[in-house]
Amino acid sequence: MNQGSADKTRVDRTARKTVGDFTHPDPRITCRNVSVHYGDKCAVRNVDLDIGRNEVIALIGPSGCGKSSFLRCLNRMNDTIEGCRVSGEFRMDGNDLYDPDMDVVLLRAQVGIVFQKPNPFPKSIFDNVAYGPRIHGLAQTRAGVEEIVETSLKRAGLWEEVKDYLNDPGTSLSGGQQQRLCVARAIAVNPEVVLMDEPCSALDPIATARIEELIDELSELYSIVIVTHSMQQAARVSERTAYFHLGDLIEVGATDEVFTKPQHKLTEDYITGRFG
Amino acid sequence: MNNRGGADMPVDTTQIIKRTLARRYRREARFRRMGLFAVVLGLAFLSLLLFSIVSKGYTAFWQTFVLMDVHLDAGVIDPEGTLDQEVMFAADYGGMIKASLRDTFPEVTQRREKRDLYRLVSSGAGFYLREEVLQNPDAIGKTIQIWVPADDDVDMLMKGHFDRDKPEEDRRIKDQQIAWVDRLVDQNRIELRFNTTFFTAGDSREPELAGIWAAVCGSFFTLVITLLLAFTMGVATAVYLEEFTPKNRWTDLIEVNINNLAAVPSIVYGLLGLAVFINFFGLPRSVPLVGGLVLALMTLPTIIIASRAALKSVPPSIRDAALGVGASKTEMVFHHVLPQAMPGMLTGTIIGMAQALGESAPLLMIGMVAFIADAPGGFTDPSTVLPVQIYLWADSPERAFVERTSAAIMILLAFLFSMNGLAVLLRKRFERRW
Numbered sequence: 001m002n003q004g005s006a007d008k009t010r011v012d013r014t015a016r017k018t019v020g021d022f023t024h025p026d027p028r029i030t031c032r033n034v035s036v037h038y039g040d041k042c043a044v045r046n047v048d049l050d051i052g053r054n055e056v057i058a059l060i061g062p063s064g065c066g067k068s069s070f071l072r073c074l075n076r077m078n079d080t081i082e083g084c085r086v087s088g089e090f091r092m093d094g095n096d097l098y099d100p101d102m103d104v105v106l107l108r109a110q111v112g113i114v115f116q117k118p119n120p121f122p123k124s125i126f127d128n129v130a131y132g133p134r135i136h137g138l139a140q141t142r143a144g145v146e147e148i149v150e151t152s153l154k155r156a157g158l159w160e161e162v163k164d165y166l167n168d169p170g171t172s173l174s175g176g177q178q179q180r181l182c183v184a185r186a187i188a189v190n191p192e193v194v195l196m197d198e199p200c201s202a203l204d205p206i207a208t209a210r211i212e213e214l215i216d217e218l219s220e221l222y223s224i225v226i227v228t229h230s231m232q233q234a235a236r237v238s239e240r241t242a243y244f245h246l247g248d249l250i251e252v253g254a255t256d257e258v259f260t261k262p263q264h265k266l267t268e269d270y271i272t273g274r275f276g
Numbered sequence: 277m278n279n280r281g282g283a284d285m286p287v288d289t290t291q292i293i294k295r296t297l298a299r300r301y302r303r304e305a306r307f308r309r310m311g312l313f314a315v316v317l318g319l320a321f322l323s324l325l326l327f328s329i330v331s332k333g334y335t336a337f338w339q340t341f342v343l344m345d346v347h348l349d350a351g352v353i354d355p356e357g358t359l360d361q362e363v364m365f366a367a368d369y370g371g372m373i374k375a376s377l378r379d380t381f382p383e384v385t386q387r388r389e390k391r392d393l394y395r396l397v398s399s400g401a402g403f404y405l406r407e408e409v410l411q412n413p414d415a416i417g418k419t420i421q422i423w424v425p426a427d428d429d430v431d432m433l434m435k436g437h438f439d440r441d442k443p444e445e446d447r448r449i450k451d452q453q454i455a456w457v458d459r460l461v462d463q464n465r466i467e468l469r470f471n472t473t474f475f476t477a478g479d480s481r482e483p484e485l486a487g488i489w490a491a492v493c494g495s496f497f498t499l500v501i502t503l504l505l506a507f508t509m510g511v512a513t514a515v516y517l518e519e520f521t522p523k524n525r526w527t528d529l530i531e532v533n534i535n536n537l538a539a540v541p542s543i544v545y546g547l548l549g550l551a552v553f554i555n556f557f558g559l560p561r562s563v564p565l566v567g568g569l570v571l572a573l574m575t576l577p578t579i580i581i582a583s584r585a586a587l588k589s590v591p592p593s594i595r596d597a598a599l600g601v602g603a604s605k606t607e608m609v610f611h612h613v614l615p616q617a618m619p620g621m622l623t624g625t626i627i628g629m630a631q632a633l634g635e636s637a638p639l640l641m642i643g644m645v646a647f648i649a650d651a652p653g654g655f656t657d658p659s660t661v662l663p664v665q666i667y668l669w670a671d672s673p674e675r676a677f678v679e680r681t682s683a684a685i686m687i688l689l690a691f692l693f694s695m696n697g698l699a700v701l702l703r704k705r706f707e708r709r710w
Contacts, residue, residue: 080599082523109602119593121612131611132601182597189601 019264020253024052024240028193028223029074029097034088036069036078043069047088047249049242051193056215056224058238058255060231062270065244067227068116071195073097074225075111076104092193109136112191116198118178120170120185125162128170128181129153132189148188155217156184157210176207183214187222194218196226200233212237231271235259243267329689333682339471339484340426340434342397342460346376346405350417359413369402369409373424380465381456392453396460398425400485425473426466428483428676430457434468437675448675474683478649479665483676486669488687490651494564494644494659495633495691497652501568502575502632507625509572510579511614514621517580518587519609538577545574546641554642561643562658570638575628582624586617619703626699630692636663662688 027050036044044066051057051074059067069078076097078084090097097107109132120128129149132138139145149166153159158180162173170181179199186194196215200208215224215237228234234241234255241258243251243266251258251267262268350357353367377393378384384393401424408422409415425431429449432438434457444451460466477487513534521527549570553559559566590613598608639645645664652659660668662684669681 075600077596077599080595105602105604107602108599113596113600115593115596115600117593119591119597121594121597122616131598131603135601135603135607135611185597185601 018048018249019251019267020258022048022050022242022249022252024050024055026053027051028053029090029092031070031073032089034070034073034086034090036066036073037085037087038069038081039083043247044073044244045247047244049249049252051223051225052240053223054219054221055240056219056226056238057240057242058234059225059227059242059244060229060234060270061244061250063229064246066247067242067244068197070244071197071225071227072113074193074195075108075113077108077113079104109189110191111193111195112186112189113195114179114182114186114197114199116201118175118182118202120173120178120181122169122171124167125153125170125173125181126166129184129188132185136189138189149184152184152188153181155187155214156180157214158184174207176203176210179203179207179211180214183211187218191222193223193225196224198227198229201229208233231259243270245270329682329685333679333684333686335435336474336679336683337471338435338468339473340431341423341467341469342401342426342430343421343423343465343467344373344376344397344401345379345419345421346372347419348372348409348416353409353416354413361410364410364413365406367406367409369405370399371402373397373401373405381459389452392450393456395427396430396453396456398427398484399482400480401425403485423469425484428674429453430466431484432675433457434466435679437679474680478651479647479660479668480649483672483674483680486677486680488662488665488684490648491660491662491665491684492687492691493651494567494648495661497564497655497659498567498571498639498661499629499633501565501655502571503625503629505568505572506575506579506628506632510576510625510628511583511621513576514580514583514587515609515614518584519605519613534577534580538581541637542574542635543637543641545570546638548573549638549642560656560658562646562648562660563644563656564652564659564661565655566642567639567644567661568655570642571632571635574635574638575632578628578631579621579624582627583617583621586620586624587613589620590616615706618706622699622703622706626696629695633692633695634663634688636661636667639664662691 029051031047031049031051034044034047034049035042047066047070049070059071061067072078073086073090074097076086078086086098092107092110096102121131123131126149129152130145133145133148139148150159150163153162158177161177162168162181170178173181179202183194183199200211203211212233215226218224226234226238238255240252241255242249243258243262243264245266251262251264253263258267259271262271349372352372354360354364356363374390374394377396378390381393384390404424405422408420426434429438430453433440433449433454438447438449440454457466473485474487476489477485478490480486517527517530549566553566553569554561559569594612594616595608598612599605603611639661644660645668646658646660647668648658648660650657666681666684666688669677669684
């Protein structure tokens with residue numbers, strides 16, 4: 001206890017400028033000067049960050065630091081939250097995400113999301129995965145839909161477990177299976193970026209390991225932004241890591257550097273477990 | 277186990293908790309007993325109500341019939357032998373019934389006595405005879421045996437509702453008539469038979485000819501209109517308000533108004549129906565169409581409130597999931613939220629429909645209280661509804677309408693139960709799909 005408070009006095013709380021290089025040589029999404037407010041409360045303040053092509057970037061930080069809020073900006077899921085205001089500039093391949101002409105439906109088909117709590121539709125496993133392709137008209141025939149469902153479930157590592165129970169309700173699966181089902185549902189529409197909001201927080205280590213393997217495989221095709229509370233997980237799966245603290249982006253860098261040689265005091269305190 | 281607090285906490289916490297436990301359990305037991313008492317009391321009142329209705333009403337499902345030998349006089353029914361339906365329809369069948377009665381009791385000669393004799397059978401007995409003749413024209417010229425309904429006073433006598441020991445002037449049936457009935461009983465010419473008339477006929481001034489069918493039809497047509505309008509509009513309103521409108525002062529105002537409308541006395545809706553639908557739009561009175569419109573207005577707030585509650589209870593994670601794979605807002609609502617909310621919406625709808633089924637006050641205002649003997653054939657035929665029919669019968673002086681009132685209440689309850697059963701089935705179906 002005493003040691004912690006002594007450390008905190010050493011932290012320079014005014015230094016909230018982002019340490020490290022927030023740009024990426026081959027960016028998929030560029031975010032500049034991003035702020036998110038819920039009513040009067042500021043959740044994210046003036047964040048600049050690039051999401052690279054085919055990279056896995058981990059967003060870490062203590063609870064309430066704004067990393068989920070930032071993540072949800074990337075496919076405008078924040079639009080649905082009452083009283084939420086987003087400012088700043090988001091560009092994906094040069095297109096402004098928050099342009100009034102931007103089609104949100106199209107955006108969300110391109111930028112898929114996996115939520116913290118597994119939330120399969122209360123429908124069959126098959127329909128869960130087939131829903132996205134069906135509404136977007138990705139397959140014209142039943143056979144086409146079946147093929148998408150099969151490949152998506154295979155890529156999510158769930159096919160072998162559920163191939164004989166495709167008509168069972170998705171909610172009857174275990175937590176880890178449900179989360180992989182949600183991943184399969186997200187990748188079934190063939191997104192270009194996948195956002196993951198603490199996808200393993202409700203899972204046991206085995207299920208977590210499967211999801212992490214999956215992230216590795218998916219990173220060959222997609223850009224992945226993952227929010228996580230587990231620093232080991234961030235270290236295992238990501239190429240770059242961004243550390244958020246109370247709404248500020250404190251430090252960005254290659255994952256091994258952030259974890260081995262954190263430059264900012266706050267980052268160091270967090271990853272060494274002094275607070276968070 | 278003890279003294280974790282050391283010197284400054286000398287009392288064992290376990291002891292403290294144990295001391296409070298007895299009191300806490302007592303409180304729980306008391307609450308349980310109160311709950312049980314409330315349930316038992318409720319059930320007692322319910323069974324009392326059902327018992328009183330059934331015990332009063334079950335006799336209405338039987339009706340006293342008299343067996344008569346009727347000579348079908350060809351000269352009266354079909355004088356020209358053409359078998360023309362119209363001629364046969366217009367013949368004096370009542371006269372033949374009377375002639376038959378005179379033959380059965382040849383000692384009756386005086387005018388007044390004859391009149392009392394004729395009162396043994398229903399004034400509608402002729403219609404039964406006509407029906408028989410029109411179906412079997414071959415019988416014309418012969419003497420046939422036919423069961424015709426007895427008069428309601430005879431019916432009451434047979435069912436034991438009249439006290440024979442009372443002085444003659446205090447009862448509706450005379451000593452002489454009782455003697456005749458007893459003679460018919462001795463001859464096995466009188467018996468209680470199942471009362472099909474009650475289920476197939478419309479209202480009548482004569483209890484033995486009155487039936488519930490017209491009111492059932494009226495209620496059915498009215499409720500069809502109510503259901504179609506109130507359910508579609510209610511669900512659409514709820515979905516729009518809950519899912520699509522921004523939350524602001526106007527939607528708050530609308531919400532407050534809807535909640536207030538749910539509490540408006542139903543007769544006010546009747547006045548509105550009278551002023552708007554009948555006087556302004558010129559729709560006919562006493563018809564299921566207007567009744568259904570009025571009841572739809574009355575039920576709408578109930579359905580909207582229940583539907584909004586059902587929509588609110590759909591977990592936001594489902595909405596996020598749908599939006600997350602790129603569903604538009606409308607797709608999200610219709611593919612995921614609405615099916616999830618449907619069981620709750622159906623529950624609300626059924627409550628509203630049950631309310632509408634039992635409602636009579638607003639229908640009185642739009643003229644559905646009129647005496648209507650024929651079953652309506654559509655939405656624009658004059659008709660009455662079950663609760664109004666019950667009210668009308670309860671208001672009638674004849675003793676025989678007492679049991680028919682209770683019987684009609686049973687029919688109303690059966691109608692209600694079957695509606696509820698249907699809703700439960702539907703709800704199960706919707707729930708099983710997930």
